[in-house]
Amino acid sequence: xxxxxxxxxxxxxxxxxxxxxxxxxxxxxxxxxxxxxxxxxxxxxxxxxxxxxxxxxxxxxxxxxxxxxxxxxxxxxxxxxxxxxxxxxxxxxxxxxxxxxxxxxxxxxxxxxxxxxxxxxxxxxxxxxxxxxxxxxxxxxxxxxxxxxxxxxxxxxxxxxxxxxxxxxxxxxxxxxxxxxxxxxxxxxxxxxxxxxxxxxxxxxxxxxxxxxxxxxxxxxxxxxxxxxxxxxxxxxxxxxxxxxxxxxxxxxxxxxxxxxxxxxxxxxxxxxxxxxxxxxxxxxxxxxxxxxxxxxxxxxxxxxxxxxxxxxxxxxxxxxxxxxxxxxxxxxxxxxxxxxxxxxxxxxxxxxxxxxxxxxxxxxxxxxxxxxxxxxxxxxxxxxxxxxxxxxxxxxxxxxxxxxxxxxxxxxxxxx
Amino acid sequence: xxxxxxxxxxxxxxxxxxxxxxxxxxxxxxxxxxxxxxxxxxxxxxxxxxxxxxxxxxxxxxxxxxxxxxxxxxxxxxxxxxxxxxxxxxxxx
Numbered sequence: 163x164x165x166x167x168x169x170x171x172x173x174x175x176x177x178x179x180x181x182x183x184x185x186x187x188x189x190x191x192x193x194x195x196x197x198x199x200x201x202x203x204x205x206x207x208x209x210x211x212x213x214x215x216x217x218x219x220x221x222x223x224x225x226x227x228x229x230x231x232x233x234x235x236x237x238x239x240x241x242x243x244x245x246x247x248x249x250x251x252x253x254x255x256x257x258x259x260x261x262x263x264x265x266x267x268x269x270x271x272x273x274x275x276x277x278x279x280x281x282x283x284x285x286x287x288x289x290x291x292x293x294x295x296x297x298x299x300x301x302x303x304x305x306x307x308x309x310x311x312x313x314x315x316x317x318x319x320x321x322x323x324x325x326x327x328x329x330x331x332x333x334x335x336x337x338x339x340x341x342x343x344x345x346x347x348x349x350x351x352x353x354x355x356x357x358x359x360x361x362x363x364x365x366x367x368x369x370x371x372x373x374x375x376x377x378x379x380x381x382x383x384x385x386x387x388x389x390x391x392x393x394x395x396x397x398x399x400x401x402x403x404x405x406x407x408x409x410x411x412x413x414x415x416x417x418x419x420x421x422x423x424x425x426x427x428x429x430x431x432x433x434x435x436x437x438x439x440x441x442x443x444x445x446x447x448x449x450x451x452x453x454x455x456x457x458x459x460x461x462x463x464x465x466x467x468x469x470x471x472x473x474x475x476x477x478x479x480x481x482x483x484x485x486x487x488x489x490x491x492x493x494x495x496x497x498x499x500x501x502x503x504x505x506x507x508x509x510x511x512x513x514x515x516x517x518x519x520x521x522x523x524x525x526x527x528x529x530x531x532x533x534x535x536x537x538x539x540x541x542x543x544x545x546x547x548x549x550x551x552x553x554x555x556x557x558x559x560x561x562x563x564x565x566x567x568x569x570x571x572x573x574x575x576x577x578x579x
Numbered sequence: 580x581x582x583x584x585x586x587x588x589x590x591x592x593x594x595x596x597x598x599x600x601x602x603x604x605x606x607x608x609x610x611x612x613x614x615x616x617x618x619x620x621x622x623x624x625x626x627x628x629x630x631x632x633x634x635x636x637x638x639x640x641x642x643x644x645x646x647x648x649x650x651x652x653x654x655x656x657x658x659x660x661x662x663x664x665x666x667x668x669x670x671x672x
Contacts, residue, residue, distance in 0.1 A: 403629070405625075405626075405627035405628075405629075406627075406629050414620070414624040414625075414626075415624065415625070415627065416623040416624050416625065417625065417627050418601075418625050418627050419627055419629075419652075463594070463598070463599045464581075464599040464634065464650075465599075465627060465632075465634075465652060466652050466653075466655055467629045467652050467653045468652070468653060468654065468655045470655075472580055472594070473580065474580050474594075474595060504627075507622070507623050563619045563622070563623040563624070564615050564616050564619035565615065565619075566615075566619070
């Protein structure tokens with residue numbers, strides 16, 4: 163793997179940028195691996211990378227039914243924050259935040275992590291109380307989060323309409339300054355490149371159609387559209403399609419899959435210095451480095467695999483966006499996209515063991531998995547390599563839906579993650 | 580937006596008149612005898628089917644009543660709606 167450096171950038175620039183090599187090996191599936199990861203999104207690629215780098219498990223295949231970066235990983239609103247309410251969640255997302263801060267250097271790949279600040283708006287008295295409770299809980303846990311008055315909100319994001327007489331007046335906001343964005347494609351490509359260099363096979367256009375189990379009931383391999391592959395350990399990281407894959411092993415999941423929409427506008431000059439989210443009106447917005455306004459909407463009202471969100475859902479979001487940000491009213495939307503997200507009853511992920519020996523699952527990130535990508539892969543790799551959860555993901559078991567020990571971010575954080 | 584046939588009002592009405600109410604035909608076990616696994620499965624485990632799926636809807640801005648529907652979760656096409664208690668119609672695979 164050719165390393166990126168100032169000298170290599172200059173060299174390639176002088177050569178007209180025509181000699182860049184492929185960033186990861188194109189791999190055909192082998193007959194057997196130590197670990198097979200089902201799903202080549204950010205979380206699956208990060209898992210493979212940390213398996214190889216931290217645990218020396220290098221006979222790993224990542225099986226992706228499409229192409230790398232073609233699913234939710236490459237189409238989300240790229241928001242990173244760790245200001246969750248419950249200690250278990252805050253620890254999990256903070257674990258990811260710590261990794262984000264050094265990720266570009268660790269991967270030798272610029273993931274464009276930009277800690278520009280994430281503001282979560284409060285529009286009514288209830289929002290204020292919930293937001294301040296989050297701020298206090300986070301500060302007790304040593305995670306930065308602060309409360310802003312409406313005036314401070316306007317100073318931090320000048321294009322916000324902070325008038326009191328609008329439909330969704332801003333009564334304050336919680337601000338996490340270390341929160342921000344990263345370039346989603348670069349995250350997928352960086353982990354793919356890093357994993358591939360360590361020996362991981364990244365197999366694209368390879369859909370898993372069956373999971374094989376031996377006489378003891380343990381997994382022993384997968385059936386794919388590119389032939390059977392033997393493996394004693396399988397990690398399912400299939401996001402919205404996790405229920406479908408896990409059903410191949412006879413495991414029912416506490417998941418429902420919903421389309422979640424994102425939209426981007428035509429690119430404009432830098433106008434928005436931060437990320438703004440509003441859980442109350444299901445809207446969030448930031449500006450990409452290319453200048454596009456990146457807008458996230460809510461999920462559809464019913465579970466679906468259609469990859470097409472309903473127009474009235476995005477209309478609702480855009481009405482609110484246009485009122486909060488009057489300056490964007492005449493922007494045209496370039497693209498919209500509906501990704502399928504897997505939502506758990508408590509809106510917290512499932513990362514850990516399953517009732518089937520050798521089968522591990524990492525799912526249920528719902529509407530906000532991107533921010534967790536490096537942390538999720540890091541703890542899931544530990545779980546697969548050692549057969550036991552990392553302390554950070556130990557509470558996020560599948561079994562909590564039997565014991566009742568839920569991590570109820572659904573009640574704590576409402577809709578948007 | 581879906582166009583949904585309410586089997587009580589006997590009219591096709593837009594989706595925004597309705598509220599989705601999750602998977603249909605989830606039988607409630609007897610809480611006196613169900614163990615934690617059976618109760619947890621009743622509360623939380625869902626079919627989340629990719630294909631023809633039986634679900635509940637409530638006509639909140641109409642008659643207010645619950646009914647069941649068969650919908651294909653890839654095309655979102657509604658195949659049938661039927662009253663609670665009625666057997667699930669044959670909707671294909």
